[in-house]
Amino acid sequence: MDDKHMQIGEVAARTELSLRTIRHYEEAGLVIPSARSQGGFRLYTENDVARLMVIRRMKPLGFTLDQMRDLLDVTDRLDGHTELDAGEREALLERVRAYERSAAEQVEKLRVQLSRAEDFAATLRARLPEDAPARP
Numbered sequence: 001m002d003d004k005h006m007q008i009g010e011v012a013a014r015t016e017l018s019l020r021t022i023r024h025y026e027e028a029g030l031v032i033p034s035a036r037s038q039g040g041f042r043l044y045t046e047n048d049v050a051r052l053m054v055i056r057r058m059k060p061l062g063f064t065l066d067q068m069r070d071l072l073d074v075t076d077r078l079d080g081h082t083e084l085d086a087g088e089r090e091a092l093l094e095r096v097r098a099y100e101r102s103a104a105e106q107v108e109k110l111r112v113q114l115s116r117a118e119d120f121a122a123t124l125r126a127r128l129p130e131d132a133p134a135r136p
Contacts, residue, residue: 005035005043015052022052028065030055030072061106063099071099 012019025031026042031051033042051072058068074095077084084092 004045006045006049007037008033008042008044011044011049011052014049015056017052017056025052025055028069030065030068058103060110061103063102067099070095 006014008019008022011017012022015022017025022031026033031044031048034045034048035043037043054072054075055068058071063071074092078089078092078096
């Protein structure tokens, strides 16, 4: 097997995604293996891993599969070898900006939730006797 290709198990370990999740993203058209081995095994490249990492980062922020697909399409077009005219390039960049704004809003909401969760944990700790053994 070529050093530039990885089987799904290695990709799963690197991305911390399950095999099932990676296959689901393939079925959804988000990440298609770059090749297949002679035995029919999915083979992935570093670019495929990078796409999966984008998806993995979008998921906890509440982005839908359609939004993930759209952003990946936009970045593919921006990174592609096809020349874009200035208007098309700017329109694509504006879509990326919209996703960035949405991600920033979600991150702020998660910060508020985390702060509330930390306050709650501190409230519970305060109720425990000081000599109680701490549990991990």
